[in-house]
Amino acid sequence: MITELLQKSSLFTLLHRIDIDLANQCRLKGCPFCDGPLHQANYERKPRGGPETLPHDCSVRQSLCCGREGCRRRCLPASCLFMGRRVYFGAVVLVVMALMQNRPGGASAAELKTMFGISEKTLIRWITYFQEEFPLSTTWQQLRGRVHSSVSNNHLPGNLLTYFTHNCKSAEGGLVDCLCFLASDFPTLRSSRLME
Numbered sequence: 001m002i003t004e005l006l007q008k009s010s011l012f013t014l015l016h017r018i019d020i021d022l023a024n025q026c027r028l029k030g031c032p033f034c035d036g037p038l039h040q041a042n043y044e045r046k047p048r049g050g051p052e053t054l055p056h057d058c059s060v061r062q063s064l065c066c067g068r069e070g071c072r073r074r075c076l077p078a079s080c081l082f083m084g085r086r087v088y089f090g091a092v093v094l095v096v097m098a099l100m101q102n103r104p105g106g107a108s109a110a111e112l113k114t115m116f117g118i119s120e121k122t123l124i125r126w127i128t129y130f131q132e133e134f135p136l137s138t139t140w141q142q143l144r145g146r147v148h149s150s151v152s153n154n155h156l157p158g159n160l161l162t163y164f165t166h167n168c169k170s171a172e173g174g175l176v177d178c179l180c181f182l183a184s185d186f187p188t189l190r191s192s193r194l195m196e
């Protein structure tokens, strides 16, 4: 069961390590506004939906800040752990959406709400985002050329997770690959109205 993956601390520590790599890549490019040097300026979040005994590191959002006087702007690297400013871990958003879309008949909203303690309002926001905003986003138009044409705009992101899982040896690997793929959509998610 893919929901069992969300109980594994190892999944989140792996995603945390990937986030560090993404931040390092971002730092090497320098400040996108002035080419100044970027310094670590991480901050703590209180993400929901992960295992209860999760290392503190997994709540840290990698963040960078320009060191040049007069600029000092914050630069957020792409993230696999977090999906924009949503309160739940990105892995939880992805798995919950996939369960609703991929299970025969779809998992009922009530089941999922209980399983992950998600409010109906939040669930509706995620559904609306993936049905209405994400398929039309410029980033998805660019991303979709990198996956097989069998991944349609309908049933995103569930069919995307299925695609990555089929192309990977394990369900965990598929989930991680899918989160890495979606991480490049971060600028879109960040500017989204659906922050929860």
Ligand SMILES: [Zn+2]
Pocket (backbone or CB within 6 Å): 031, 032, 033, 034, 035, 036, 066, 067, 068, 071, 072, 073
């Ligand atoms: Zn700068």
